[in-house]
Amino acid sequence: MYSSNETAVGVPDATGAYVSLSQVSKTYASSRGPIPALVDINLDIRPHEFISVVGPSGCGKSTLLKLVAGLEGVSAGSVRVAGRQLDGPPDRLGAVFQRDVLLDWRTILDNVLLSIEFTRKPTPAERDRAMALLKRFGLAGFEDRFPFELSGGMRQRASICRALLADPELLLMDEPFGALDAMTRDDLNVELAQIWQDTRKTLLFITHSIVEAVFLSDRVVMMSKAPGKIVDTITIDLPRPRRLAVRDSAEFAAYVQRIRHHFAELGILKE
Structure with a gap:
């Protein structure tokens, strides 16, 4: 049921990317003038790739996800999914947010089925x-x-089940474990890594945690302070499947330190 061989893949664009953002900027209007949220974002996500985006609060990570979800339009540039320019949410999309957004009057099973009932x-x-x-x-x-x-952890598990039920090709996750305790977060990191290993969804994951990003991802995208720009993209060359013990390895620590050091150079973190 969960074999990656059974997962249909959309048509990539000419670059081979399933998701492609080209020269994307997003600016919000306000009574005090325009507020730039994202500037000159260029990012290609290949089919089956797990990409995490890390950066400081307010740098536009969630805005980036909303653009890929087709929930908001770009101010400049273009967003393409499966070779098609977005003019709304793409087909075969699943999303998980920090709040589980379960409906209190429905059972857990009925909440999971809601993704079909739409x-x-x-x-x-x-x-x-x-x-x-x-x-x-x-x-x-x-x-x-x-x-x-x-x-809270059980509710978030149910939210992930709801997102996976319709067998999406593209899965977007916006800080889904940010409000959970450390042990539950570790447990869900392992479960998510395994479900991705089995299904190979194209996955865009937003997080504040460098350790979480390195553990889960094929590549980690680093963003600057607002207005958000991509300042570096780190390829994570660690074997899969991954277990929590990999975090104790020298290779893992080197990736985390590299990202921390780069953020420190940008004045985002203190070393």
Whole structure:
């Protein structure tokens, strides 16, 4: 069910990218004048690639994700997904946010099925798939519970199940583990790394955590203070599948230190 061989892939553009941002800028209007959020963003994400974006608060990371999701339009430049210029949310999109956005009056299973119900009635096979996802994420036996009966980590697991149910080609995650305790966050990092290993979704992940970005990603995109610009992109050459123990390795520490040092040079972090 979760084999990467069964995952359909959209048509990349001429560069081989599944997601392509070219000379993208985003400026918001305000009563005190324009507020630039992003400037000259160029980023290509290949099919099946796991990309994390790290940077200081307010640098436009979430704005970048909204542009790729088609939830907002660019002020300049272009965003293409599967070879098509965006004029709204792309097909086969899944999204997970820091807040789980579960509906309190629906059971956990019904919340997961909501991603299908937006367009049609779920089939029995899709209900079975929803149950399988809940089991995989440790929520078997909780499908008839309501969100207020679950912990924050369990609610976020349900949110990820909802995003995966429709088998998206592109998965966007905006600081999904930012509000969780350290142990739960580690656990979900491992589970996400494994689900990506199995399904090979094209994945854009927003985080404040350098360690989390290095652990999960194929490449880490570093952003400057606002207005956000891409200041470097680091390829993470660590073997997969990854376990938490890799964080104790010299190679892992070197990647983290490289990113920290670059941010320190930019005046974003103190060493």
